[in-house]
Amino acid sequence: MFTPARYVIVDDNPDELKQLSDCMQKIGAPCLPLRYDQAEGIETKHLGGVRLLFLDLHLTTGAQSGSIAQTAGLIVSMLEEGIVATAGPYVIILWTKHQEQKADFEAYVMENLEPLKRPLAILSLDKNNYLAGDAGEKLTNDVGQIIETDPRLRALLDWEREVLRAAGSTLSEIGTLVAKEDRTAARFSERLDEILSLLAFEAVGDANAKADPYSAINAALMPILTDRIANQRTDPKSNAIWQAAVTKIAEVPQPSPRDAAKLNSMLHIARASTEALEPGAWGAVTLLPEAELVDDVMIKRFDLPAKPMLAGTFCLTDKAERSASRLCLLRIGASCDYAQSRKGPVPFVLGAIIPAEAKRREGLPKAEIVTPPLIIDGFDGPVRMIFNTHLQISLVPTEFAAWPALCRLREPLLMQITTYGARHATRPAIISFGSHGG
Incomplete structure (x- = not known):
């Protein structure tokens, strides 16, 4: 019910924990102070949505004089358990009396922490500057300034x-x-x-x-x-x-093919691992199960045999690339029909997921539409999806309910495909004659 804390402080010293916590409150950044207990640690679930994580570098007594691996290893374990890779970027701000160890700490974290859980940056505040007298105003100003150190984080x-x-x-x-x-x-x-x-x-x-x-x-x-x-x-x-x-x-940097595919996937693909996805969901992409990839079933549904479909219908010329490709179905139809769970057969269009740079013969079918390169779970390297809008079928839910959905196309890409299919299906034609003369 409650939104995870965006600003979290972890320290084993209650006075220093309160000092920084009070400062954060003054600058309008409500934070969650967590006192580290040497026996119990902290409840790492509180790190699940953090944006700014203030960390005392030495959370255990006697660790100051030892190898950085001892204290950094403890923090890495805490981050591995608590940081949620899908929660977005965060920054670590060391709240420490040992500024000289920051570089070694940063190197250790970046080498040992799971890549998807690594911080955007590691900054630091020197506790020694704030422990004498009334340093509250200085701490408040310095915290505000350090938050603005990284412009990307600020944005x-x-x-x-x-x-x-x-x-x-x-x-x-x-x-x-x-x-x-x-x-x-x-x-x-x-x-x-x-x-x-x-x-x-x-x-x-x-x-x-x-x-x-x-x-x-x-x-x-x-x-x-x-x-x-x-x-x-x-x-x-x-x-x-x-x-x-x-x-x-x-001077926009040119992305590598894989980076371009990652960007396209972020914009256009919802992974099955991030949502409860059913094969009948609007835009769901489902791999055809092996039991469906037999000639009698495919001929009944598409009037085409299964075996030559990748080479024939989808025009793949390389045998190895055909072996790396899979046939799939895309759930299409009117969005209002899906939203209202209209009863009756559900429309799909047949497609193939192929290596992004797969070789294909000339003279491609006009009924097909090809996606940009994408990264799809279960495939090695960037792929493209090809949908032949001529090959549309309808299935009742009992026919496909047990098929696991691979991913979902987000609405802009889905609408491009369905609109293209509608235009192709309704393209006008006339009979006309021309003279044989010059």
């Missing part, structure tokens, strides 16, 4: 803040639909229920809203949230933040 935090502000504005807009006379202890919550129920019903219909009210409300609110994120920027500092963070537009 990402700015974007996340704008998203949270857009979400808050969207929720506020829902709240304004409750009339003043209904804003009472007895009526406010009930009236909000009525409004949410109405939104859910109108978004996806009665049956679907009852089965999955979260998705129904999401369908109604997502366009509002997206519009707010895109258009609400009012902070005059925001543009300067992004100008400092994004500096290579005039």
